[in-house]
Amino acid sequence: MEVNDTLILLSLTQAEINAITSPDAGSIVYNTTTNEVQGYNGSSWISLGSGGGGGGEVNTASNLGVTGEGVFAQKNGVDLEFKKLIGGSNVTLTPAVDNITIDVAGGSGEINTASNVGVGNGIFKQKTGVDLEFKSIDVGSGITATVFPDSLRLDLSNENKFFGRVETIDNTTNSNIEYFTEPQNSTEISTTATYTGGNYLVKISFIGRNTSQNGRLIVIPQVDSTDIFSQPYRREAKDNQDIFYETIQKIISLTAGVHSFQLQINRSGGGTSRVFEANINVEKYLGSVT
Numbered sequence: 395m396e397v398n399d400t401l402i403l404l405s406l407t408q409a410e411i412n413a414i415t416s417p418d419a420g421s422i423v424y425n426t427t428t429n430e431v432q433g434y435n436g437s438s439w440i441s442l443g444s445g446g447g448g449g450g451e452v453n454t455a456s457n458l459g460v461t462g463e464g465v466f467a468q469k470n471g472v473d474l475e476f477k478k479l480i481g482g483s484n485v486t487l488t489p490a491v492d493n494i495t496i497d498v499a500g501g502s503g504e505i506n507t508a509s510n511v512g513v514g515n516g517i518f519k520q521k522t523g524v525d526l527e528f529k530s531i532d533v534g535s536g537i538t539a540t541v542f543p544d545s546l547r548l549d550l551s552n553e554n555k556f557f558g559r560v561e562t563i564d565n566t567t568n569s570n571i572e573y574f575t576e577p578q579n580s581t582e583i584s585t586t587a588t589y590t591g592g593n594y595l596v597k598i599s600f601i602g603r604n605t606s607q608n609g610r611l612i613v614i615p616q617v618d619s620t621d622i623f624s625q626p627y628r629r630e631a632k633d634n635q636d637i638f639y640e641t642i643q644k645i646i647s648l649t650a651g652v653h654s655f656q657l658q659i660n661r662s663g664g665g666t667s668r669v670f671e672a673n674i675n676v677e678k679y680l681g682s683v684t
Contacts, residue, residue, distance in 0.1 A: 403431065411439055438471070534592070537680075557585045557655060558673035582672055583657035591650030593679040596622060598657065599641040600672040604631030611667045612660040613642070615674065618653055622646060631663070645679050 406414075408427035419436035431442045455474045457464025467475040479494060481487040488495040508526050510516025519527045531546065533539045540547045559582060598615045611629040615622045627642050655674050661667035 553678040555587045555676040582659050586654040589648050595679040597643040597675040602669045604636040605666045608663040610663050614658040616656040
């Protein structure tokens with residue numbers, strides 16, 4: 395062999411190399427598709443590189459991180475195998491030349507409605523767009539609201555004023571000991587108290603007796619010197635021994651502050667009118683005034 399002589403290997407395309415059945419280990423060919431010398435190592439054709447037999451750089455592959463699903467699956471011989479990406483519900487994958495775009499469609503989610511259960515005034519007001527609107531709780535006079543992390547407590551103030559006068563009676567002689575039993579156009583109860591304001595139920599009760607069928611008892615309750623009723627209350631005698639217990643009442647409105655209550659008891663007609671007990675009870679009224 396002369397110096398300028400060369401060794402010419404069998405030249406085959408990649409398709410022709412793949413078509414060789416049961417090649418012998420150590421076989422060498424020139425791959426015209428990849429323009430490289432390849433040798434068969436007994437299981438696969440490998441590139442021999444320049445100078446022949448070069449193994450090249452040895453690499454490994456792994457998924458980084460400690461949680462989640464990895465993209466790399468495994469190394470199978472010289473093949474690095476990767477997992478495919480599959481778009482699930484509301485997810486679309488768009489492959490490009492050198493990237494994959496992942497789009498997440500906005501799900502409609504669960505559709506809910508809102509309503510007040512039962513009768514009466516509800517807390518829920520309306521749904522405006524995606525906003526559920528609820529009514530605010532506005533506490534009025536005589537009511538306090540305490541807000542807790544997950545509850546709201548409403549307390550009703552029990553504002554109650556009681557004014558009274560009791561006459562001592564001699565049961566043996568049935569005669570009065572104090573002048574109160576003989577009303578003579580006089581104010582028998584007069585008192586002041588402080589109120590938070592709002593509506594109040596005023597109750598006037600009294601126990602009395604008329605000794606003449608022509609006699610009558612006249613009761614005039616007042617607040618701040620103004621008559622509560624448009625006409626005085628009159629109790630006509632039913633007979634000569636008329637003993638009675640009466641209660642009259644009315645709802646009034648008061649501003650916050652100090653107010654005075656008076657009770658005038660008068661008599662007219664024949665006989666004797668006696669009052670044994672009289673009371674004024676003023677209590678907060680939370681209902682509506684009709």
